Amino acid sequence: MALLFLSTPNRAPVWRAILSEAGETMFEGEEAVTDPALVTEIACWVPPKDLGRYPNLRAVISVGAGVDHLPPMPPGVALSRTLAPGIEAMVRDWVVMATLLLHRDLPLYIDQARQGLWRPHPVQPATARRVGILGMGRIGRLAAHSLQALDFDVAGLSRSGGGRDAEPGSVPVFAEGDVEAFLARSDLLVCLLPLTSETRGVLGAGTFAALPAGAGLIHAGRGGHLDMPALREALDTGRLSGAVLDVTDPEPLPADHWLWRDPRVIITPHVAAQTDATEGARHALAVIRALRLGTTVPGLVDQQKGY
Ligand code: NDP
Numbered sequence: 001m002a003l004l005f006l007s008t009p010n011r012a013p014v015w016r017a018i019l020s021e022a023g024e025t026m027f028e029g030e031e032a033v034t035d036p037a038l039v040t041e042i043a044c045w046v047p048p049k050d051l052g053r054y055p056n057l058r059a060v061i062s063v064g065a066g067v068d069h070l071p072p073m074p075p076g077v078a079l080s081r082t083l084a085p086g087i088e089a090m091v092r093d094w095v096v097m098a099t100l101l102l103h104r105d106l107p108l109y110i111d112q113a114r115q116g117l118w119r120p121h122p123v124q125p126a127t128a129r130r131v132g133i134l135g136m137g138r139i140g141r142l143a144a145h146s147l148q149a150l151d152f153d154v155a156g157l158s159r160s161g162g163g164r165d166a167e168p169g170s171v172p173v174f175a176e177g178d179v180e181a182f183l184a185r186s187d188l189l190v191c192l193l194p195l196t197s198e199t200r201g202v203l204g205a206g207t208f209a210a211l212p213a214g215a216g217l218i219h220a221g222r223g224g225h226l227d228m229p230a231l232r233e234a235l236d237t238g239r240l241s242g243a244v245l246d247v248t249d250p251e252p253l254p255a256d257h258w259l260w261r262d263p264r265v266i267i268t269p270h271v272a273a274q275t276d277a278t279e280g281a282r283h284a285l286a287v288i289r290a291l292r293l294g295t296t297v298p299g300l301v302d303q304q305k306g307y
């Protein structure tokens with residue numbers, strides 16, 4: 001029984017140390033596999049071309065929080081996404097940063113600064129800004145509470161939705177059926193959804209039309225959520241006043257793409273989070289142990305729902 005490690009090489013020494021201390025075998029790269037029948041888990045971002053090469057495979061572990069980049073699993077193979085407080089905290093920090101950037105008109109002031117313009121605009125308190133978080137999962141909830149602590153008027157939307165979340169301070173959570181009401185109260189819309197067949201293209205013309213005029217978009221989900229022509233149209237008509245994007249379609253965004261040159265848009269290159277090697281390896285070890293004990297696999301993905 002062995003884990004096949006297919007993540008970035010700079011993480012390998014940490015994984016090697018943690019797995020070997022736990023008495024587990026790890027192959028680094030497909031070329032290192034002496035016998036495919038030994039491979040029981042694969043940890044990867046980019047999966048092997050042919051999962052069928054590994055007859056005793058029990059689980060594929062995404063080294064990130066998302067799994068949309070992975071193919072359908074062969075029958076009986078579990079799919080696990082890395083659960084790591086570090087990932088969640090990093091994305092939370094990015095969302096707080098992006099929210100403050102739009103709330104305090106930074107794209108406008110950066111543009112004015114480039115022109116040498118000293119021109120103040122009215123400042124709104126955070127209490128007057130309604131933030132809507134699409135996707136109230138592990139990361140959405142964390143971001144919601146941090147933004148609430150900064151006095152923003154925060155609500156979320158999830159698939160199951162309903163009521164308020166269980167944490168102190170409690171944030172109202174709309175259900176899918178109440179999406180119009182949720183969007184109508186989102187001056188700043190934050191997308192922290194997984195990319196699934198249901199959520200692909202969700203950031204499109206219909207959604208933008210349902211937001212208050214001049215709303216801002218903060219997007220750290222996946223490029224596939226965002227309809228780029230609809231974004232351009234919404235910016236050009238003033239429906240959206242600005243956007244901060246960590247994910248785009250395509251990635252990498254080509255150097256000559258219009259989005260790079262739009263002063264209302266700030267882009268980071270999919271760096272809201274990067275998985276810490278120690279957290280990733282510990283998650284993989286927890287998966288291996290759960291499979292061995294027959295207990296619930298941590299980060300187990302519902303392959304029907306796609307997240
Ligand atoms: P979770 O699985 O914990 O949460 C997902 C949330 O989305 C849940 O609240 C779920 O609802 C909701 N949801 C799913 N489908 C729908 C739908 N059709 N309509 C409304 N709500 C829906 O995920 P995480 O919080 O851990 O991560 C979310 C995503 O963030 C990842 O999938 C990934 O795409 C992205 N991400 C991006 C990173 C970056 O660097 N840019 C880093 C890490 C993650 P319910 O609660 O009812 O199930």
Ligand code: OXD
Nearest residue numbers: 063064065066087273
């Ligand atoms: C992730 C990511 O899913 O980095 O963890 O986007």
